[in-house]
Amino acid sequence: MKKFKIAIDANQDLLKFKNLGEERRKAIERGSTTHVNASSFTNNLVEMIHPKGIKVEVVQIIEETEDTKSFYLKPVKLESMPPFLPGQYVTLTVTINGKTYKRPYSISNFLKSLEMYRITVKKEKNGMVSTYLFNECEVGETFNLLGPFGHFTYQPLRDGKDVVFLAGGSGITPFMAFLQNQAFLEKIHSLTLLYGAKSEFDLIFKKEIDEICSKNKKIQVIYVLSEQKRSDYAYGFIDEEKILQIGFENKTFFVSGPLKMYFSLNEIFKKLDIPNKFIRHEIFREVPEDLVEQNFQLTIKMKDKTLTIPCNEKETLIQSMEKGRVKTLVHCTVGECGFCRSKLLAGTVKTEDSCVRASDKEAHYIHPCVSYPLSDVIIEIPL
């Protein structure tokens, strides 16, 4: 080592070093011996913005169409609901005949007061929860709600100022929150809503949409009916021609609707060479077509117990767990959020892993809400 003089104060440096510990001991003695604070303002904000679960009561039910109802949900204990961005969803926990199901529903309104959320549910053929909600749920019933979650949201830094919403059927629900959100409407220059349904009677929220449009010149709406020809509506599906008509340069598309619509639109976007950046999709589950009716065993290893239940190739592991009365950890149910992340200890599954972390894939983690068993399966869940 080169020799040079470093001493800052030759006589003091060593003493100073030795005193470092002593100074600290003195500081400790000066400190207050009152109760130690473990949380603060920020920790309280966490509770308000990301509550672990909210008990809500159904305060109003409105029949929107023949097969669709809206439910207004008000918090039972909290003063108001957590803040959210238009396009986000909540996960509703519903217990039917002793079995617990969790289903995501887009928030279909936006009240500045956050006094209540509205969700709008379409009765699905053979749908467990949607049928229950449609046929049996009454005002006064309470549910546990998780969320809000989701990234089907407008980001001013990323998205264009000219926005196109493409809605199919009950896929209109998230867009209702956008249309009612002044902060969003102020950020954009123009908004075109293409809303497709079978007939005018299947258009949910038509009156509400027309009213919003009449008050805001930025918004243009085009209804597209596929099974009814009327001069004042467009006819057919949301197709290339209609997209060319409204133009696509520098526009950001938000798409929410049935699977068929995603696939046909994707073809169109590809053909028109529209970059990914300009296309936002509501999340969905694609059910593989080549699955066959075949029974297997699903073994679930938990912290201090192991359960074995029947499962079937045609059902996701989560669906089997719901049927088998096993507690599940789910938010989105469609493979996107990662909340159901579980380790596959044995067996094979057919699964969708585009939202599984790269290193998780290598370590055999799966998202059971989008995993179909192809053999007997053992998974481990952190419950």
Next chain:
Amino acid sequence: MNNKEYDVIVIGAGNAGLVAALTLQKKGKKVLLLEKGRVVGGLSSSFIRGRFEFDTSLHPICEFGSKENSGVIYDLFSRLEIVDKLSVEALPEAFAVYSLDHKKKYVMPVGKDAFILKMEEYVPDSTKSMEEFFSLCEEIESALSYIRENKGHFDMEVLLKKYPYFMAIASYSVKKVLKKINMPLKAQEILCSYWSYLGSPVSKLSFVQYASTIYSCITRGPVIFKKGSHAISLLLSEEFIKNGGTLRCLTGVKEILVKDNEVTGVVTDSNEKFLTKHILANLSPNVVYGNLILDNVVPNKAKSLTNSRSFGARGVSVYIGLNKTKEELGLENMTYFIYHSLNSDKEFKRMHGVFSGNLTAILKNSSIDSSCLVLSSLIFGGAFDKLVTKENYFAMKEKFAESLVSSFEEATGVNIRDAIEEIEVATPVTFARYTGHPEGVIYGYMATSYDNLIPRILNEENEIFIKGLHFCGSFASWLSSSSATYINGEQEALKTLEEMENEKV
């Protein structure tokens, strides 16, 4: 020992908790690792948006190096036998620092000689002081390694004999020492660009701490882990389990049981009780003394120490998936420091406001046609709390994103917003949500005067206020960087081991 009884219980599976648990398990102890979240790793995790996987705490690791020139983290991961399972990407530069106010950019290379040469180019007549700086660093590195080898109970006489320079400067700040070796001010400022990664300005930052980090960065070159932090967290947890350890996720601890000033066990959120005489808490003392132990058995000294400390930095991070590679964007560097000026004391003050525009950035390609950019900005003090409410939270997130992106674009002169395909913003609320740390602090306690690295280490022995209860992680002795928490995890594990040995005697 029944199945509810463990040699050691580690609370929290962050960097330090994971390393501690694995270290102890490898030494043949029966270890229970409890984690309140679903996934291990704490802040070393990742999340997915679209086609991008974002590392929650993507940043350069300065203390890794390579097999030939290994840093302390390389050595630690070798001892844990995981080093062969990791692949790293070397960053092309030590760092690039920008001054917004002066419209200046300095890119500093890896390698001592190259670094000194480049500094001479930027700041004529700086070479002599840079050489002195490096020789001090060499001694500091040896001295720290001596301290670590002795798990903190070192011999003053040995230190004095073998590391006289270390002893002479150990109690001083970066600013004092660099001034003393007559480093030109501009060279000091460039050399100290890394200050915000360590969370204190040069007048408060301990020279020892800064020198050890930057020295390793320059001589070994910073790296990032190719598969990201989550991959390491997962690897550590899998090795722990393979070695026979018990890991429980979604298991929060609600009480640490203490009897006659000794720990006896823990109670979980679901009222399960586990017994042990040794607890390693990868949590803040605020939460442990304030929430987990009955107030009337918390010793007064534990309270007064905890109450006398102040929190370090909080942060905002913006995670951006770009639909272009860094080359397509025309951005050469991977690690950026962007400040209004290079005067850290001045900028430290500015960062007591929330939209300071000062930031650190890491940019890496994520596929043949895309890249990930993570922008992070520190916030000191309580300004965030004055500004943010439940109602304006999302609007504020947008403002944070706008402020950081604008700053990055202004400094580099490159438009990135047109290439943004995915974007996510994390705030102190996000960090508080995932870590449970008070105020969402990410840098532990403020490292300053009596709460700096050396006094923390010197006093560790005296600060075991409850027998069997040790702290590890960002709120513990070795401070808060990701490297520091890994190191600290091992240190605390070894101390606990020593305690157990002593009990046997």
